[in-house]
Amino acid sequence: MRVLIIEDEVKLARNIAKAIKETTSYAVDISSDGEDGRHQALSNPYDLIVLDLMLPKVGGLEILASLRREGSRVPVLILTARDTTQDIVRGLNSGSDDYMTKPFDIGELVARCKALVRRTYDRPDPVVRIGALSVDTSSRIVTLRGHRLSLRAMEYRLLEYLVLRAGQIVSKAEILEHLYDFNAETFSNVIEVYISVVRKKLDVGSPDVVIRTVRGQGYVIEEATT
């Protein structure tokens, strides 16, 4: 999952990014002005955007309007010091999905972010199950037949993304776009490497859940057919 924070208070943006990174597996990008924020929001397939309203150069509501005009369905959480009902109604009516006013509780912000992402992938239950595999997206605990799997951050991130899109073919490009932030250095076969690691960890005796390669298209996670 990949989140964009558009917030001109650099310190605040940094704090939010830190909190999201520490409590979720999401990749986070930060943009501190409206123009750059709009460009980034339009050119990358984010899973969530945290948006301040009063921004230099281009205002938050304008960014939101551009996104919706371009047909983007990305969930947007407005984070602003404007706290009147009027402001909130206007924000939500402009196409945002949630609204929080400053000062806010950072735990609540992260929880709302996670909820919005779950909705995007049509997974209201934070625990996703495929056969004997269970992925708890809130605590990031993965169990297979009741045994906890130990995954590293990137491995979990990859598995969570595949699991949320279980049954669908996920392309390598999509994985790259959704799992890495703007500054991450990626190399071409990094996905293959992580896929093979995760496959190994899922393969305990008789396989229950498999990550199948669909030649030329990508990967799909599904229950093993025996």
Added chain:
Amino acid sequence: MKPLSIRLQLSLAVSLLTLAVITVLSAAAYIEFEESLLRSIDTTLGYMGEGIWAELIEEGVPQTNREAAFWALTGRGTTKHAGQCRIWMDGSPNDLFTSDSPVTPLARELLHPPAEEQPDVNSISLFDISEGSGPDRRGVLRAMWVRRAYHGGIVNFLVARSSSYAYHELGEFLRLLLVVGGSTTLVALFLVPKLISWGLRSITRAGGQLEQITHRSLGHEGRIMGSVPVELQPFQSALDGMLLRLDKAVRRQEQFTADAAHELRTPLAIMKSSLQTLRMQPRRAAEYEEGVDDVLQDVDRMEHLVGQLLTLARLDATDKVSDPVEVRLDVLLESLAETFDDHARGQGARVVYTNGGAVCVEGDEIELRQLFTNLLDNALRYGPPKGVIRITLEDGQGPWVTTCVHDEGGAIPPEVLPHLFDRFYRADPSRSHASGGTGLGLAIAREIVLQRGGDIAITSDPQTGTSVIVRLPRK
């Protein structure tokens, strides 16, 4: 005294005017009517006289006192208001003819006409005689006395006609006038208030609309709707203008409150998020230290902002202006320049004060210090790095002392200049804190200057830099 209602005032005025006009018109009509009535009696008498004369010439002296022709001439038997007639020769003791009515016996006065009314021969005289006398006096007779030469003597004939009927008619006419005049006045009394209410209906409507206006609806829905008569248009536009000004003031105040809330919430949000992030998981001591320093910085920023908001609030409470005292402005500026120069040197900049001798102004030393601190702070913040800031003090002629704080900063766009003194104004609406300013420094500076009766202006030019010019009244 309680002012009379406009309806009462106008109805009284209009009614009195109507009454006066009707009275004058009635009086004129009455007099005209009276004259014409009397004239018509005289005309009748004239015809009767001519008839008698013609009869005398053609038929001769009446043989009996009851000769029909003469009776007819006076109208006896044909009308109730018949005339009376007496014909006699000068010097003769007996009348040639005497008409006498059983209804109105011949007046004594007719038998003894007043000698002073006796006309010359071949002429006539017209006069009024009373019929009867005393309290039973029943009216007035109009009489015509003619004397003509006749058969070697002089014949007199006296015809008289009661004018009581004319007076009765006049009385009727007067009653009619009174009834018409009185009712017109009454109708005016009743109608005028209605007319006034009708005329004032737009004011009444506007009053209703004004009652609906609150501080939220001053600008738009609050406007007095509907067309008003031409006479009320200046009033309407003045009212609209006032509402617009109030609306602007309220909006400015609301904007200020919203801005202040935003400015206070932002550092709070940062502090809260910093502390909460810090608490999310166990961290190393160095990380905690870094976090605490981070929050302390934000506390400083907030402290500064709250201080400025309080200063502004104090300045806004204009009834608490401290009494002006004599302040040595040159000494104050010199000490400020020294302090700021020390600070500026650290960044490679300079603050230079050009000494112009002792100058005293009226004011409050703490406020003046705050004023120039804000200006120097801005000059350092927005001027070019390693630039020179010059403070010049001009004690020119006239009641003003002019101070100029000049930096070599680039041009401020002309459209921005008038807003620089607005509270929380920043050229960029983001209120970004990259510059570190609160957006209140110049607003505070202006309040201080205005409170002391001075003025403040800012000029900016890409060639010469930016100058803030402060004029204060000299002591």
